[in-house]
Each structure stands twice: as structure tokens, then as C-alpha cells.
Amino acid sequence: MRLDKFISLMKGKGFDGALISPGTNLYYLTGLHIHEAGERLTLLVISSDGNYRLLAPSLYENVVRNFPVTFWRDGENPYEKLAWILAEFELSSGKLLVEDTMRADWLINIFRVGNRGFEFYSLSSVIRELRMRKDHREIDYMKHAAKVVDRVFEELLGWDLLGMRESELALKIELEIRELSDGISFEPIVASGENAANPHHAPGNRRLRKGDMVILDYGAKWRGYCSDITRTIALGKPNEKLLEIYEVVKDAQERAYKSVRAGRKAREIDAAARETIAGAGYGDYFTHRTGHGLGLDVHEEPFIGPDGEVVLENGMTFTIEPGIYVPGLGGVRIEDDVAVIDGRGKRLTRAERELVIL
Numbered sequence: 328m329r330l331d332k333f334i335s336l337m338k339g340k341g342f343d344g345a346l347i348s349p350g351t352n353l354y355y356l357t358g359l360h361i362h363e364a365g366e367r368l369t370l371l372v373i374s375s376d377g378n379y380r381l382l383a384p385s386l387y388e389n390v391v392r393n394f395p396v397t398f399w400r401d402g403e404n405p406y407e408k409l410a411w412i413l414a415e416f417e418l419s420s421g422k423l424l425v426e427d428t429m430r431a432d433w434l435i436n437i438f439r440v441g442n443r444g445f446e447f448y449s450l451s452s453v454i455r456e457l458r459m460r461k462d463h464r465e466i467d468y469m470k471h472a473a474k475v476v477d478r479v480f481e482e483l484l485g486w487d488l489l490g491m492r493e494s495e496l497a498l499k500i501e502l503e504i505r506e507l508s509d510g511i512s513f514e515p516i517v518a519s520g521e522n523a524a525n526p527h528h529a530p531g532n533r534r535l536r537k538g539d540m541v542i543l544d545y546g547a548k549w550r551g552y553c554s555d556i557t558r559t560i561a562l563g564k565p566n567e568k569l570l571e572i573y574e575v576v577k578d579a580q581e582r583a584y585k586s587v588r589a590g591r592k593a594r595e596i597d598a599a600a601r602e603t604i605a606g607a608g609y610g611d612y613f614t615h616r617t618g619h620g621l622g623l624d625v626h627e628e629p630f631i632g633p634d635g636e637v638v639l640e641n642g643m644t645f646t647i648e649p650g651i652y653v654p655g656l657g658g659v660r661i662e663d664d665v666a667v668i669d670g671r672g673k674r675l676t677r678a679e680r681e682l683v684i685l
């Protein structure tokens with residue numbers, strides 16, 4: 328059981344307990360679907376002695392079953408109940424792991440409940456070791472999420488794109504993903520023409536025109552697991568410079584993909600892409616890391632950047648997505664999801680990588 332593994336890992340590292348607020352870590356450890364609870368305190372309390380209990384608003388009475396839980400009602404003080412749980416678990420001081428994304432107001436109150444006796448540490452520093460290596464079932468879910476985005480790409484090539492606004496196309500992509508999966512893993516990026524020089528462009532009112540290169544970056548979720556794909560397409564023949572850039576990015580992506588091996592460091596995969604782009608004279612225009620881990624979160628460990636010290640292992644899953652962005656001209660990015668299987672990289676997303684000119 329994941330919770331037992333986590334408890335022995337945190338104990339081995341000298342932590343006394345953990346406080347986990349709703350999010351993917353809570354889901355990973357318990358399988359409980361607890362949505363963000365807003366301001367209402369919701370915490371999984373774990374002690375390194377092996378005790379654990381969820382503290383949750385009574386709104387969740389129908390959701391939490393077969394799991395040790397203490398509910399609190401609106402009007403009650405949840406921090407008093409937290410204090411009781413901590414007392415029962417004999418946790419009054421020591422090293423506590425805390426969910427990285429926990430609300431600051433919760434953390435401040437927890438600090439008070441502990442009479443300032445706690446030292447807080449980031450939960451991700453421990454749980455990353457479990458989450459980074461996916462098992463077969465997790466990889467199957469990711470394969471499914473990847474198939475969905477491949478299919479959406481095939482379908483969108485048949486849509487009447489000329490004259491469509493970026494925001495309309497983003498919405499159409501989102502609806503298509505929702506039709507085929509459990510939902511989107513992030514809001515789709517549609518970046519056309521010179522807007523494509525911004526790697527995280529928010530789709531706006533610009534209409535797609537002839538000669539545009541368009542970056543399409545979107546993802547699906549299946550059973551909680553994410554996919555994330557980017558393709559750059561052309562509407563009619565684009566200018567020569569962008570055609571050249573496309574080939575450089577495709578080559579960089581392929582070289583990085585081919586360099587994936589269990590035993591190599593993440594930064595070596597980044598270097599394969601970065602050196603290809605720098606070698607073609609575009610080094611200053613590749614402004615982000617080559618990729619990021621992918622799983623329950625769309626961005627997680629291992630990060631594939633120049634500072635990536637994680638040694639790749641079977642079961643790790645991440646994106647490879649180099650890009651070149653030239654202000655005033657536009658940009659190109661090509662992204663696939665990759666799993667390390669039998670020591671080598673295996674693409675999960677397989678949509679066409681040759682430039683599609685519509």
C-alpha cells in the first residue's frame with residue numbers, strides 16, 4: 328500500500344509526521360477524490376508511528392468511506408480538532424512534512440496549534456521518490472491519455488481553421504478532449520503568427536491566417552493521469568526562416584528522445600536538445616527547459632533541464648518539448664510524452680511530427 332511505503336520512507340528520513348492538504352499527493356496516497364476545499368480545513372494527518380487520519384469538513388461525509396476520518400461542521404473550530412488528533416498521535420513538536428501547495432492561512436494556524444514546536448519541510452522532497460517511478464497501471468493510464476491527444480490532433484486537422492480566433496480553437500480543442508477523456512490537464516495553448524514567440528501564450532482574439540505557423544499545446548486526463556502534447560502546424564506555406572526553424576526543433580526533439588537511457592541524468596537529455604539548437608545558431612531563442620515529468624500533475628519530477636540531476640530509471644515519464652521563439656516572427660515547439668521502458672525512451676504520444684501544411 329502506498330501509504331505504508333510513504334510512512335516508512337518518511338520515518339527513514341527522520342520526519343515525525345506529515346500534513347497533506349487536498350491535491351494529487353492526497354489522491355496518490357489514499358485514492359480519495361477530495362476536491363480543493365477552499366477555506367475549509369482538510370488535512371490528512373500522518374505520524375511516523377504509522378497512525379493516519381483525515382480531518383475533513385462534514386460536506387465530505389458521503390465521499391470519505393472506509394478511511395479513518397474526523398469530520399468538523401461549519402461553526403466548529405477545525406484547528407481544535409486538529410490539536411486533538413495531533414495529541415492522540417503524540418505529535419507536538421518535531422519535523423513535519425507539509426504539502427507544498429498548502430494555503431498560507433492554514434499553515435499559520437497549524438504553526439500556532441503546534442505551539443511553534445514544529446519545523447516544516449516540503450512534502451515533495453520525500454514523496455517525489457515514490458511518484459517519479461510509475462507502475463504498469465499508471466503507465467497504461469498515461470498511454471490512454473496520450474492516445475486521446477493524438478486523436479484530437481488528427482481531428483483538428485480537418486477543421487476549418489482559417490479565420491478562426493485562437494480562443495475559439497482552444498475551446499474547440501478543450502471540448503473535444505472532454506468528450507474523449509476525463510478532462511483537460513491544463514488550458515490549451517493556441518499561439519498563432521507572432522504570438523507563437525511566447526511559449527505560454529494565452530489564446531486571444533487573433534484570427535488564424537494564411538502563412539501562420541500555429542503552436543497547439545494541450546493535454547488530457549485519464550483516471551487522474553495527464554498527457555501533454557505540442558504540435559506546430561502551418562496554414563499555407565510559411566516563410567523560409569520558420570521552415571528552417573521547424574526542422575531544427577524536430578531534429579532537437581528527436582535527438583533528445585534518442586538520448587533517453589536509464590542511468591543517464593535528466594540534464595543529459597536536455598543537453599542533447601540544447602546543443603542541437605545552439606549548433607544551428609538559435610541557442611538564445613530556446614528559453615525554457617527541454618521537458619518536465621508528467622503523471623498525476625502536468626508538471627512534476629523529473630524536470631528535464633540543464634540542472635536536472637535526477638538519474639533516469641524505468642517507469643519515469645516526462646515530456647520532451649524543445650522550442651525556438653523569435654520575437655516579432657513566431658515560434659515552433661514539438662512535444663511528446665515519453666516513458667522509460669526497458670532502459671530506453673518510448674513515445675506515448677505519436678501524432679505526426681513532420682510539418683503539416685494545411
Ligand SMILES: CSCC[C@H](N)C(=O)N1CCC[C@H]1C(=O)O
Pocket residue numbers: 513526527544545555556557615616618619625648662
Ligand atoms: C501547464 S501549462 C504549459 C504546458 C506546456 N506543455 C509546457 O509544459 N511548457 C510549454 C513551454 C515549456 C513547458 C514548461 O515547462 O512550462
